[in-house]
Amino acid sequence: MVESAQPPSLDALTIGRGAPLEELVDRAALGELVASFYELFRVPLRIFNAEGRILADASHPEPLYVYLDSLRRARRVLAEEISAVKSVDPGVGGDAIYPSVTGSAYRIVSIAYDGRQLGRMIFGPFLPLAIRELPETLLALDPDLDVGEVRILLAKMPRARQETVGQIANHLLRTLDLILFSGHKALLTSKMHLASIRESYRELEVKSQRLQEAYDRLKELDRLKSNFLATVSHELRTPLTSIIGYGEMLSEGIAGELTTDQADFVATIREKGEQLLGLIKGLLDLSKLESGTMRVSRELVDMATVIADVQLTLAPTARKKGVTFEATVPAGRYFVWGDGERLRQVFLNLAENAIKFTPAAGTVTVSASDGTLDAGDGDDSGHVLFTGVRPAVEVRVTDTGIGIPESERLRVFDTFYQIDSSSTREQGGTGLGLSIVKKLVEGHAGRIWIEGNDPSGAVFAVLLPTQQGRAG
Amino acid sequence: MGSRGPVGPDQGGEEVQGEGFADIVPEWCHRTITPGAGPWMSWVALASPSGGNEVQLDFSARELTIKLVYYGPALSGKTTNLQALHEAADAKTTGRLMTLETRDDRTLFFDLLPLAFRDPGGLAVRLKVFTVPGQVIHSSTRRLVVQGADGIAFIADSQMTEAQNSAASFMDLRENLKTHGITLKQMPLIIQFNKRDLPRVRSDEEIAKLAQQGREAVFLAVATEGKGVVESFLGLLHLTWMSLERAHCLREKFGFDYVRFMSQVAQSLGQQRTVREILATCVGGKIEPFVTEVGL
Numbered sequence: 001m002v003e004s005a006q007p008p009s010l011d012a013l014t015i016g017r018g019a020p021l022e023e024l025v026d027r028a029a030l031g032e033l034v035a036s037f038y039e040l041f042r043v044p045l046r047i048f049n050a051e052g053r054i055l056a057d058a059s060h061p062e063p064l065y066v067y068l069d070s071l072r073r074a075r076r077v078l079a080e081e082i083s084a085v086k087s088v089d090p091g092v093g094g095d096a097i098y099p100s101v102t103g104s105a106y107r108i109v110s111i112a113y114d115g116r117q118l119g120r121m122i123f124g125p126f127l128p129l130a131i132r133e134l135p136e137t138l139l140a141l142d143p144d145l146d147v148g149e150v151r152i153l154l155a156k157m158p159r160a161r162q163e164t165v166g167q168i169a170n171h172l173l174r175t176l177d178l179i180l181f182s183g184h185k186a187l188l189t190s191k192m193h194l195a196s197i198r199e200s201y202r203e204l205e206v207k208s209q210r211l212q213e214a215y216d217r218l219k220e221l222d223r224l225k226s227n228f229l230a231t232v233s234h235e236l237r238t239p240l241t242s243i244i245g246y247g248e249m250l251s252e253g254i255a256g257e258l259t260t261d262q263a264d265f266v267a268t269i270r271e272k273g274e275q276l277l278g279l280i281k282g283l284l285d286l287s288k289l290e291s292g293t294m295r296v297s298r299e300l301v302d303m304a305t306v307i308a309d310v311q312l313t314l315a316p317t318a319r320k321k322g323v324t325f326e327a328t329v330p331a332g333r334y335f336v337w338g339d340g341e342r343l344r345q346v347f348l349n350l351a352e353n354a355i356k357f358t359p360a361a362g363t364v365t366v367s368a369s370d371g372t373l374d375a376g377d378g379d380d381s382g383h384v385l386f387t388g389v390r391p392a393v394e395v396r397v398t399d400t401g402i403g404i405p406e407s408e409r410l411r412v413f414d415t416f417y418q419i420d421s422s423s424t425r426e427q428g429g430t431g432l433g434l435s436i437v438k439k440l441v442e443g444h445a446g447r448i449w450i451e452g453n454d455p456s457g458a459v460f461a462v463l464l465p466t467q468q469g470r471a472g
Numbered sequence: 473m474g475s476r477g478p479v480g481p482d483q484g485g486e487e488v489q490g491e492g493f494a495d496i497v498p499e500w501c502h503r504t505i506t507p508g509a510g511p512w513m514s515w516v517a518l519a520s521p522s523g524g525n526e527v528q529l530d531f532s533a534r535e536l537t538i539k540l541v542y543y544g545p546a547l548s549g550k551t552t553n554l555q556a557l558h559e560a561a562d563a564k565t566t567g568r569l570m571t572l573e574t575r576d577d578r579t580l581f582f583d584l585l586p587l588a589f590r591d592p593g594g595l596a597v598r599l600k601v602f603t604v605p606g607q608v609i610h611s612s613t614r615r616l617v618v619q620g621a622d623g624i625a626f627i628a629d630s631q632m633t634e635a636q637n638s639a640a641s642f643m644d645l646r647e648n649l650k651t652h653g654i655t656l657k658q659m660p661l662i663i664q665f666n667k668r669d670l671p672r673v674r675s676d677e678e679i680a681k682l683a684q685q686g687r688e689a690v691f692l693a694v695a696t697e698g699k700g701v702v703e704s705f706l707g708l709l710h711l712t713w714m715s716l717e718r719a720h721c722l723r724e725k726f727g728f729d730y731v732r733f734m735s736q737v738a739q740s741l742g743q744q745r746t747v748r749e750i751l752a753t754c755v756g757g758k759i760e761p762f763v764t765e766v767g768l
């Protein structure tokens with residue numbers, strides 16, 4: 001059976017059929033080895049694989065055989081002889097002699113490795129030392145034979161003792177065995193390399209498949225959470241709006257005059273109701289932002305208008321707390337392409353926070369200046385390839401409050417995160433505001449970060465891309 | 473298809489020889505299979521009793537290849553076992569010990585020792601003995617090497633400090649077999665406590681006591697001195713052969729004489745003792761019942 005062209009597998013190489021001779025030894029090197037033996041001993045030598053294909057040939061046409069080849073009948077007989085020699089099976093590890101009609105001989109030696117026959121080497125034709133006279137079989141080979149010529153040519157044939165050829169064969173076999181062992185080892189090593197890489201890869205694939213499944217499940221859970229949040233917020237808001245509405249009607253005296261105490265109580269109900277509504281709106285905003293369903297309108301917004309509005313809204317709160325609230329944003333200079341209402345929400349939240357955490361006699365300032373935004377996420381590698389820096393406005397909300405420790409500055413933007421999460425904390429809040437602010441800023445392709453304000457306090461800096469030449 | 477199970481009608485003519493042997497041979501073994509019945513029979517891989525692994529059985533060449541694997545934690549002496557086995561074996565039986573890719577004398581891929589026997593009945597038995605790399609990081613290589621094993625020798629380091637590593641390696645073996653769909657119970661397995669010559673090792677009595685309670689056959693060894701190496705190997709070969717016999721009825725198909733074969737193996741490994749004496753060095757586990765069954 002002919003070996004398939006496919007390279008032998010790891011199993012075949014270790015416990016199976018093994019590899020064919022030509023896989024274990026380099027053909028060119030085998031040719032060189034055989035040639036060096038021929039040079040040394042002058043005995044023609046050919047190596048065949050298990051299928052009888054020739055792998056190496058070290059021989060020169062012997063003049064006697066060249067001459068006989070020119071005779072019609074002799075040529076036919078010799079051709080038959082050669083094919084007979086080629087089909088001699090010496091058996092695994094065996095050795096056989098085939099006498100030629102010319103009086104010379106062939107020696108066929110098995111090349112075995114690991115108990116299996118991988119091929120054969122054929123020595124010859126060589127003339128055994130014992131042959132002195134012209135053999136009868138040679139003389140009878142062809143009627144046109146020139147005996148004188150044959151006598152001269154026969155004398156030129158390589159001569160060797162059978163024992164010597166046996167020794168040469170033995171020596172070559174031992175050399176070959178070493179080469180085959182090394183070849184087998186090298187082949188196994190490379191197979192093993194490939195196999196273990198493939199096995200490791202398979203292992204990694206299984207693991208990443210599991211991770212992907214876990215990730216998909218978490219994503220689905222996250223989506224469910226957002227949906228749930230949206231539904232619940234909506235369902236909570238509807239009755240709450242009624243509570244606040246009826247509270248308003250009560251305090252307006254529609255259902256009759258209230259006593260001072262009653263008016264106070266109703267005011268508290270309304271105030272807490274508004275607080276609750278704010279929280280629910282926040283939740284709703286967040287879930288909308290997370291699910292990507294927040295509707296944002298786009299128009300040219302003057303930052304001065306936004307900040308002025310914020311200042312107007314928060315002035316009473318600041319005054320009540322004894323905090324100086326200043327805003328210095330030049331009108332008609334910084335225009336942002338975005339949603340005015342959402343931007344107002346951003347700075348309202350930041351300023352409200354600033355006032356909340358600033359003690360009496362402190363100062364909260366909102367200022368704006370020129371800035372630039374990198375096209376690539378704050379990483380300036382490959383800068384030259386990007387569209388370049390975009391003009392931006394940097395709005396800074398600075399307070400003189402308790403400040404935010406450096407380690408907390410990234411985490412305060414996490415949903416529900418509170419620096420002071422103890423139940424006895426001084427300041428209220430849901431931990432939603434800043435995460436909404438961050439998402440809104442990012443929704444406007446901007447950036448937000450926190451700096452310290454020397455000697456105390458925090459600076460919330462917001463960088464928003466501006467539109468040029470659209471003033472007015 | 474057709475590579476396993478009965479082929480042809482029950483001939484019923486052949487007598488089962490050897491007292492007690494028939495007990496461990498399933499009924500369908502008492503039928504005959506014509507060697508080399510067709511080209512499809514010439515090179516078959518038969519599923520062995522241990523599930524996923526395969527015995528390489530070549531009907532036309534009347535040749536059987538058995539894969540034995542030496543497993544165990546790093547530096548427990550797997551390669552040393554193979555070296556000692558190689559030294560003990562006569563030149564006719566063993567080929568070169570192939571050591572694949574080592575760094576600082578640590579096995580990276582595996583070692584492979586080929587042993588070959590020809591039973592007078594005509595069946596050629598080729599044993600391929602492998603080691604796995606013991607270091608934890610080579611888990612995927614171990615999984616590859618252990619695939620298709622017909623029997624496993626687990627080489628444990630006797631030192632108290634190595635007990636944890638041995639246990640972890642045994643779990644690793646179990647996991648790796650599991651990925652090939654094989655349980656430890658299905659696999660012919662012996663455990664060798666190596667390095668008995670070192671201080672601070674568990675005592676012989678303690679090991680014997682534990683071994684009596686366990687399932688696996690246990691052998692004691694000092695592989696660096698060649699002690700217990702051949703014993704462990706023959707123990708493993710014995711169990712593996714029993715398992716193969718049960719699955720493939722080698723005796724029926726090839727007229728294989730197990731007792732003669734084991735004696736031949738023992739002799740070529742330089743043993744003067746009988747196989748029964750050698751197997752009796754086992755300190756526990758279930759090797760005895762088989763010994764009496766086959767009348768060794």
